[in-house]
Amino acid sequence: MKIVYHPRYTEVYASDPAASGGRMEAILKELEGKYDFVEPQAASEDDLKRIHSQYHIESIRRDRHLYDIACLAAGGAIKAAQMAMEGEVSFGLIRPPGHHASSDHCWGFCYFNNIAVALARLRSETLIESVLILDFDLHFGDGTNNIFSGGKVKYFHPEARNCEEFVEQIANRFQEEEGYSILAVSAGFDRHIEDWGGLLATDDYRTIGDLIKEAAEKNCKGRRFGVLEGGYNHGVLGKNVKAFLEGFG
Numbered sequence: 001m002k003i004v005y006h007p008r009y010t011e012v013y014a015s016d017p018a019a020s021g022g023r024m025e026a027i028l029k030e031l032e033g034k035y036d037f038v039e040p041q042a043a044s045e046d047d048l049k050r051i052h053s054q055y056h057i058e059s060i061r062r063d064r065h066l067y068d069i070a071c072l073a074a075g076g077a078i079k080a081a082q083m084a085m086e087g088e089v090s091f092g093l094i095r096p097p098g099h100h101a102s103s104d105h106c107w108g109f110c111y112f113n114n115i116a117v118a119l120a121r122l123r124s125e126t127l128i129e130s131v132l133i134l135d136f137d138l139h140f141g142d143g144t145n146n147i148f149s150g151g152k153v154k155y156f157h158p159e160a161r162n163c164e165e166f167v168e169q170i171a172n173r174f175q176e177e178e179g180y181s182i183l184a185v186s187a188g189f190d191r192h193i194e195d196w197g198g199l200l201a202t203d204d205y206r207t208i209g210d211l212i213k214e215a216a217e218k219n220c221k222g223r224r225f226g227v228l229e230g231g232y233n234h235g236v237l238g239k240n241v242k243a244f245l246e247g248f249g
């Protein structure tokens with residue numbers, strides 16, 4: 001498994017918690033030396049246009065710094081998706097996150113929908129047909145859901161009252177789904193017991209990673225990639241990402 005990462009992701013491009021200083025460093029500290037890192041290129045405007053309106057692209061471009069980092073994040077997701085298609089499991093350690101970005105608007109610390117831009121690129125090259133997206137972030141990825149509603153990309157965001165139920169929901173959904181070309185994961189870590197959601201233990205992320213690996217190996221030749229979404233407690237974020245990747249890889 002490889003980590004897709006660009007040094008510019010450490011830059012503070014906005015004043016929201018996803019953009020805060022030290023957040024990427026907290027994860028890097030746990031992953032460096034354990035995995036190979038691959039540097040992506042920025043997504044092109046053509047890549048963005050497959051998902052976003054010209055109006056939306058221009059509105060983000062008004063802040064050139066933000067635009068550059070957001071294009072690098074989308075490019076990181078593209079790279080992770082391409083590697084997954086080539087048989088290399090990959091994780092995009094990217095920011096800003098993307099799942100609250102719709103075609104024409106965005107909120108919740110998101111600007112471009114990274115996972116959607118990546119999947120649209122694969123589809124434009126007719127590499128994939130149907131997709132299953134698991135989003136285990138605390139928050140519902142309204143952007144991803146809006147972009148893909150009614151199509152061949154299925155979006156799944158589990159909700160539960162406790163961690164056992166949460167993990168079970170994912171396992172059950174994986175039992176029901178089959179015939180997808182790739183499994184894509186919006187990996188947000190803000191549902192951790194010491195983060196905003198207060199629900200999942202660090203070990204639960206390893207279990208979720210295991211379930212994804214098993215489902216992908218059974219259904220889509222193991223093709224899977226994840227991208228970072230939320231996760232705001234720098235004191236636990238790194239070990240949660242590490243636990244997830246131990247199962248996922």
Ligand SMILES: [Zn+2]
Pocket residue numbers: 137138139188190229230231
């Ligand atoms: Zn979130």
